[in-house]
Amino acid sequence: MSENTAPRQDYRLPTDVIPTHYDLKVWTDLENLKFDGVVDIYLKVNKEASKIVLNSLELDLDEVSLHSGAPEAIQTPSSVDFDPVQQRVIFTFANALPADSTARLSISFKADITGHMMGYYKSTGGADGKTIYALTQFQPTAARRAFPCWDEPAAKATFAVTMISRKNTVNLNNMPVDTEGSYDPVTVEQGSWLERKFASLADASEWKITRFLTTPPMSTYLIAYANGPFEFVEGSYTSPLSGKVRRLRFYVTADCIPHAQFALTTMEKVMPVYEKMFDLEYPLPKLDLLAASDFDLGGMENWGLIVGRTQYLLHDPNSNDIQNEQSVASMVGHEVAHMWFGDITTMEWWDNLYLNEGFATLVSSLSTYCIATIQFNFSARSLDAKLSSHPIEVECPDASKILQIFDALSYAKAGSVLRMLSSYVGEELFLKGVSLYLKKHLYKNTVTKDLWEGIQSATGLDIPKMMDNWIKQMGYPVITVTEKEGGIHVRQDRFLETGPADPKDNETIWAIPLSLSTGSEDGKNKDVLLDEREKFIPLDTSKPFKLNSDTTGFYAVKYSAERLAKLGKQATSPNSPFSLSDRIGLVWDAFALTKAGYTPLSSALGLVDSFNGETEYFVWNTIATNLSAIASTWYEHPRVLGLLNSFQKDLFVPVVKRLGFEPSPSDTPNEKQLRKEAIEQAAGAGDTGTIEELKSRFAHFLETGDESKIPTDIARVTYRIAVQEGGKREWERVKALAVQPKTPAQGMAAMLALGATQDLTLAEATFQFMAGEARDQDVLFIARGLQNNFKTRKFLARRTKEEFDRLEKKYSGTFSMVRWIERSFQLLSSEEDYQETVAFFKDRDTSQYDMTLKQTLDNIRARAAWIKRSTEELVQWLEQRRRIQA
CATH class of the missing domain: 1.10.390.10 (Neutral Protease Domain 2)
Structure with missing residues (x-):
């Protein structure tokens, strides 16, 4: 622990007694979905203690004994008390442990292997969806669901894990296997938990014992183990610092092997990059990935055994979906980076x-x-x-x-x-x-x-x-730029989505690196640190200039309408002094400012109009995201949607016509992504030609089972349009893909599409599918489809309220509970929605999601205020543009 650690609070475990080493034995019975085990925790006594307090949750604790002194004295607790609120167990012993001594606490435990996606839980996968395996997810506070422990990051200790399982399964842990084999009574301590367990079996020969090497000091939330019928692809990398060759493996169920190579190859590439970047060698003998079919997070950085969802770690080598490839690479890169930041x-x-x-x-x-x-x-x-x-x-x-x-x-x-x-x-x-x-x-x-x-x-x-x-401090600044003779005057204030901040909310002064791009011949930026409320910066404003060069700063910049128009023209000119990152930042800032009422909406829309010759996907994606946000906000305003759809079609249909629907081997990554974006936006805006083309491709698949006319990169929009424009037959076919997809990416596309139906009877069927047949980890993808569908957005909010008690019970203690609040209510847009949502939660215990609920309510109110403030201006601008285009 660092010397400058703040005083411990009462929500932290006492440090009178702390762990130094865990000897953990876990017996996994996948047939009966149970686990049990024993943990011997070696203790350092900092202060005389007769009570030992540690974490335990939903475990049946059996034999408890405390071993201390020389010769060794053994005590059993005089009392065992559970604190379910703080998720602790308190053992009280008759004889206190003296300060500066050591001891060993032995606890046997057992529990069911449930599908809760926290602790040590079950997942089902395989080609038939019936292959059962068990794995851990401990972050942030769920190691206590698997074994009693000091479940806090600062309570680092070493771990020696032993797993007992059936012989036809594979055991995985943070560390490599030390020994593995059948039970041998000669090597097991007489009277020990392990001997008694094997003595109780009718046939010990079907079981094996896997002992793993001891870990370095680490936190409990990073411990990981798994048991199941796993297979793997293997690679390695050579350390650029030591020359050591380290083994890398990606464990999956057999059906996923064809899609495992890309993530493994990515890991092989990034490991030496990180070692050189940090000048620090990865310290463990191996690094494994494990893809799980049921997982509450996207990925988890368990040291030496990274776990992630199949959707985020698998990539079809025959797919042309570059965004899925990027998603997998980013996930692997993120989790591997944790091997240093979080694990070491x-x-x-x-x-x-x-x-x-x-x-x-x-x-x-x-x-x-x-x-x-x-x-x-x-x-x-x-x-x-x-x-x-x-x-x-x-x-x-x-x-x-x-x-x-x-x-x-x-x-x-x-x-x-x-x-x-x-x-x-x-x-x-x-x-x-x-x-x-x-x-x-x-x-x-x-x-x-x-x-x-x-x-x-x-x-x-x-x-x-x-x-x-x-x-x-919370929040971030907006820099207001005022042009004056000989330079610019800049002022910082807190940016709020509800408009300029009241003085009480505008007290923070940030130290802001302004990084002025001036188009100078040497290509260098003018670096200015704004660490006061306002400042004058000498500058030749007759030449192009832009604050926040390359959009490296975490702040918004507010220019005059005239300067923003100039920036738009300069950014899109053939010899622009501004980068791709600058163009992205200009568009984002313009929309953020107009949404919050700092600038007129027309200025942002005019900026977008000036980008119609843009060729870069990331700029188009930024434009599309922000125009979609406007449509999503005004989703109950048909007149606005009609005008906005016409604007979006003007922007994106020409791109569809230029790039077509079929991928080409000569496509650049930019063209691949831009084609997908343009098709999605044109279809979303209701372009008849795009919709009919997508319907035709799905109809061919529906009649023949041949998917060749649906390129993988446009599968998501094709399925969505099929459900949106079709009926029960199309919905059922897409549901079948969601239940049993050929690839995780296909399954994701189908789940998102199910909510696109315009038939509320099918919307109810979608909700029932979420409530029953769908995997717990997947329901939020399906809910996202209902949320993004303007026809079913309020339906989702209503059904969530009706089923809230069941949902709260089912997802309590998981990340999914927080996400349910966001999915169900965040995109509502009226003051009435706000009041109804407040009323629903008024008398509920919201402690599990209070922060998220407040943010969701703020979002609804900000959207409602935007509608009230900007509807007239939005309609006028869109109508005027349509007249000019005509």
Whole structure:
């Protein structure tokens, strides 16, 4: 633990007695879906103690004994008390353990293997969907569901895991296998738990014992093990630092083997990149991936055994879907980055979650797809613009709060502000500082101060002075640019989606690296640190200029309408001084400002109109995302939707006609992605030609079973249009694909499409499918389809309210509970919706999702305010444009 750790709060376990090593034995019975085991926890006694307090949840604890002293004395507890609220067990012993001594606590335990997707749970996969296996998901606080432990990040210890399972299965753990074989009574301690277990069996020969090597010191949430009929593809990489060759494997069920190679190859590529980037060798003897058919997160960075959903780790080598390829690469890059950020060095408590997630978000995008760092910037800003936002570093007093901070702020905002810092100090010095930080805190726990010390050592700059407000305060600034003689006047204020902030909400002054692009001949930017409310910057405004060069800063920039129009023309000119990242940032800022009422909506729409000659996918994607947000907000306003659809068709139908529907071997990655985006947008805007083409392709598949006319990259929009325009027959065919897809990507496309129906009877069938047959991990994809469908959005909100008690019971304690709130209510758009949602939750215990609920309510109210403020202007601009085009 770091020396500068804050005083412990009462929600933290006492440190009178702490663990140093766990000897964990787990018996897995997949046929009867039960597990049991024994854990021997070696203890260091810091202060005399007669009580030992640790975490345990939903485990049946049996034999408990405390071994201490020399000669060894054995005690059983005089009392055992459970605290279900804090998820603890308290053992009280008659004889206190003396300070500065050691002891061993032995506890046997058992529980059912359920499908809860937390703790040690079951998943089903395989070609027939009936192959059962068991795996762990412990982050953030679920190791206590699998074995009694000190389930806090700072309570690092070493782990020696032994797994007992049937011989026809494979056992996996963070570490490589040490020994594996049949039960041999000669090698087992007489009277031990293991001997008694085997003595109770009718036939011991069908079981095997797998012992794994001992781990380095690590946190409980990173422990992982799994048991099942796994197969693997294998590769390796050579360490650029030591020359050692390390084994890499990707474990899957047999049916997934053909789709496993891409993720493995990505891992082979990024491992040496990270070692060189951090100047620190990966310390474990191996690294495995495991794809799970049932998983509550996207991926999990268990040290040495990364686990992720099949949808996010598998890629069909015959697919032309470049976005799925990018998604898999980003997931692998993110989780592998955690082997350093989170695993070697771990945050001291969950309030510093960003030290794991922000870094993994940043470096994975640097090692795979750099443009993703800009997209992260804006996904975080949309959440951070709310009064109900939270600082990156936020207090986490209980498990419910911890679950809720796995959001865009801990991931994307943290990654974005770290990228901003890297850009300001220079990537080389930034990474040098990060390396110093990692090396100083190997196998330890850290807080924000430790990171700043490392980067400060490398740069010589006062990093806390610059960065603390970005980490410890919520929100972000908008820079207002006023052109004056001889330069520009800049002023910073807090940006809020509800419009200019009241003085009480506008007290933070950020240290903002403005990074002015001036189109100078040497290509260098003018770097200005704005660490006061306002400043004058000398500048020749007759030449092109833009703040936030390459969109590396986490802030919005508000120009005059005239300057924004000039920027639009300059950004799209053949010899533009501005980069692709600059163009993306201009569009995002324009829409963010207009949504919040800082600028007229017409200025953002006019900027988009000036980009009609754009050829880059990422700019078109930014335009499409923001126009779709307008349509989604005005979804109950037919006149606005009709005009907006005409505008979108004008923009995207020509691109569809130029690129067509069929992929070509000569397509560039940009063309592949742009074709997909244009088809999706044209179809969404109701273009008859695009819709008829997609319907025809699906009809051929429906009649013949031949999928060759549906390229994999447009399967998602093809299925959606089939369900939207069709009836029960089309819905049932798409549902069949969702239940038993040929590839995970196909299954994802089908699940998202099911909610597109315009028939409320089929919408109810979709909801019932979610409630029953669908996998728990998949229901939110199906719900997203209902949420994105304007016809069924309020239907979803109503049905969620009607089924809320059941949903709350089913998903309690999982990440899915928080996501249900977002899916069901976040995109409602009227004041009436706001009041009804407030009334529904008024008398409920919302502690599991209170942060998310407040953000959702803020979102509804902001959308309603935007409609009230901008409807007339939006209609006028769209009608005027249509008249001009005519």
